[in-house]
Amino acid sequence: MSGDTERSVELTRTGPSRYRATNVRGTTLDIGDGSTDDFTPVELLLVALAGCTALTVDPLVARRAEPETFDVHTRADKIRDELGNHLVDLLMRFDVAFPDGDDGERARALLPDAIAKAEDRLCTVARTLAIGAVADVEINDV
Template identity: 30%
Template sequence: MESPNTGLAPETDVPVPPASPAAAQPSRLWVERTGTRTYTGRNERGAEVRMGPVEAGAVFTPGELLKIALAGCSGMSADTALSHRLGDDVEVTVEVSGDNYKPEDRYPALHERMVVDLSGLDEATKERLLRVVHRAVEQHCTVGNTLKAGATVDLEITGE
């Protein structure tokens, strides 16, 4: 339930994400091979993303997509609180990094840095907004929560 005129949940000051019927329906996702180690990811809404190894040029690597998904999720989770306090035209950049641990072919740690101009806020307002943003990301960033929880992955291979 939203507090009147604030856009924040009562008692927690966490932004309430707007309701979206499309969000409740899982979208079909798939990738199609387009060449040697290159694929195009698609969803049923018509979006596409090209992926492959660094050597393939203008593509994202799967690891880059993972990192971008995390950064995008954090930004989207914080957006209501930031735009509520700083305006709908607030500029936000979320940078993300993490080195690949080659022996296990994984990223043991990812680091996000949210860049937003808070210079117009007094110290108390700034501290409150930072708490609200952190709480919003912790509660609503599905990608971050999935990574922190360590999701299981099952692969089924079928022939047609």
Template identity: 35%
Template sequence: MANVRVERTDDGGFRATNARGAEVRMGGGADEGVFTPVELLLAAVGGCNIVTVEPLTAKRGHQLVRLAMTVAADKVEPNRLGPVTITYDVELPSEEADEVFRAVAARVHEKYCTVSTSLSEGTEVRLDIP
């Protein structure tokens, strides 16, 4: 089971901590130096895709010269995002690498990225108040 603890910090901000001790600070859109929860969701989509695409492309014999992406979504309602768009920024060593990269990126997005597939399939979020 994956889990994180989210808590208010002494300075009035918020922090998410995983079982391995890694932390990420979050807050509202006006808070400097922190992610908003929506930005963390977009980062999770991007991170899930990119950390899977890179090794799978390399495993097929193609080391990407540059690999980055932008993940964006507009709010379509005050509490709802519209479609999330992943835009890759890559530099490829060859046309063959381009074909492999495109095929891998499509498969990862459609099938292997837990975050993307969970969002696409509408994973239920439950509330448990003991």
């Protein structure tokens, strides 16, 4: 697939256990193994899950009332077992506050359903994790 459906980033080694990701818009993000302040790949996975869900939910509830607070805290435990290294006990905690009044109450009432829709259908990252997509690998000797 390509065209309007394609999403891509480039990853370039900048040093031992350090890489720079660049998106198609030219924005960069440094990634490391946890020995520096850079984000680790696992942290970026948690960011992607929380970010995708928040970006999906926010406009749905903000149509009713603009949130006064909208924070998402994401955590998981990294383990190694017979399946290899992976994350378990993923949790996204939404700390959301809406203004008092009817609009705030409507937004507050919609929030659980909006989160469920994001997780079940709308958030690409959550859906990809749930489905268990496999990434193909190509190796080019340059």
